[in-house]
Amino acid sequence: MNAMQEASALKQRLTKGAIRIDDVVKTYDPDGAAVMAVDHCSLDIAAGEICMIVGPSGCGKTTLLNAIAGFHSITSGAIYLDGEMLCGPGKPMAEPSSERIVVFQNGALFPWKTNLENVAFGPMMQGKLSKKQAHEKARAMMADAGLSGTEHNFPGEVSSGLRRRVEIVRALMNDPKVLLFDEPYRALDSLTKSVMHEALLEIYYKNNVTIFFITHDLEEAIFLGHKLVIMTTRPCRPKKILTVDIPHPRDYGVLTSRRFRELMEETSEAVHEEARKAFAAGEKEG
Ligand SMILES: Nc1ncnc2c1ncn2[C@@H]1O[C@H](COP(=O)(O)OP(=O)(O)OP(=O)(O)O)[C@@H](O)[C@H]1O
Numbered sequence: 266m267n268a269m270q271e272a273s274a275l276k277q278r279l280t281k282g283a284i285r286i287d288d289v290v291k292t293y294d295p296d297g298a299a300v301m302a303v304d305h306c307s308l309d310i311a312a313g314e315i316c317m318i319v320g321p322s323g324c325g326k327t328t329l330l331n332a333i334a335g336f337h338s339i340t341s342g343a344i345y346l347d348g349e350m351l352c353g354p355g356k357p358m359a360e361p362s363s364e365r366i367v368v369f370q371n372g373a374l375f376p377w378k379t380n381l382e383n384v385a386f387g388p389m390m391q392g393k394l395s396k397k398q399a400h401e402k403a404r405a406m407m408a409d410a411g412l413s414g415t416e417h418n419f420p421g422e423v424s425s426g427l428r429r430r431v432e433i434v435r436a437l438m439n440d441p442k443v444l445l446f447d448e449p450y451r452a453l454d455s456l457t458k459s460v461m462h463e464a465l466l467e468i469y470y471k472n473n474v475t476i477f478f479i480t481h482d483l484e485e486a487i488f489l490g491h492k493l494v495i496m497t498t499r500p501c502r503p504k505k506i507l508t509v510d511i512p513h514p515r516d517y518g519v520l521t522s523r524r525f526r527e528l529m530e531e532t533s534e535a536v537h538e539e540a541r542k543a544f545a546a547g548e549k550e551g
């Protein structure tokens with residue numbers, strides 16, 4: 266382990282944000298037509314871990330994310346954060362909280378506020394920080410994320426890559442334990458994606474929150490994740506859970522490494538098998 270990896274490992278041990286998903290079932294019941302989206306799903310995510318969720322369209326990934334965020338109830342089972350029950354028996358729905366933030370990438374910034382004002386907005390509105398404190402913290406966090414010099418620009422005046430950094434930093438201003446991403450880079454070409462990935466990791470290495478990240482892109486999942494969870498077709502549950510044994514910090518050189526290719530080979534069959542099942546079952550293209 267080099268010094269940077271050691272520092273990162275140490276930070277990781279100190280970080281909070283361990284998630285336990287325990288035997289969760291979610292059945293939607295619109296008009297009495299029950300749709301089971303999550304089927305006895307159990308999954309442990311360590312504090313500071315980047316957990317990547319891959320699975321066919323419509324299998325139930327977003328349903329799970331919404332349950333963690335507190336946007337939707339679960340039918341049975343329980344979800345814990347650092348041992349504390351978020352939802353479970355007697356409490357079907359978690360309360361949304363700034364300790365678990367969904368990072369909406371692309372379009373979630375106020376266009377009429379500067380980047381600095383956008384980043385400072387949350388804790389100021391919640392009365393957690395004064396304007397002065399919020400602006401100081403925002404400036405420091407923006408500098409850390411390579412956003413110095415863009416504080417007084419409006420979101421529309423900077424590149425989309427920088428805008429997405431602003432969105433992540435805005436979420437981090439609340440000192441969350443967990444960041445939740447739902448296919449944030451799905452519409453991007455692979456070159457732009459690679460820039461986004463390196464930016465995300467760069468920010469992550471300085472903050473070490475727990476990341477729950479949904480994607481359809483296996484390469485993205487292996488590149489970013491400590492852990493890769495391949496979900497079954499709907500109703501989802503983990504089909505395969507894999508530790509990505511490529512050391513962090515990572516950069517794009519990893520993509521051409523032998524281990525990376527082996528992991529792609531080890532996992533792509535499982536992903537395709539589920540995708541075929543989903544297709545046969547008539548789930549729509551995502
Ligand atoms: N509010 C809802 N009411 C009824 N059914 C729903 C609701 N939300 C989702 N579903 C159904 O639950 C299943 C899982 O949906 P979900 O959005 O969790 O899948 P997903 O894995 O995120 O899919 P995608 O990859 O397309 O984003 C789907 O069959 C979907 O139609």
Ligand SMILES: [Mg+2]
Nearest residue numbers: 326327328447
């Ligand atoms: Mg989804």
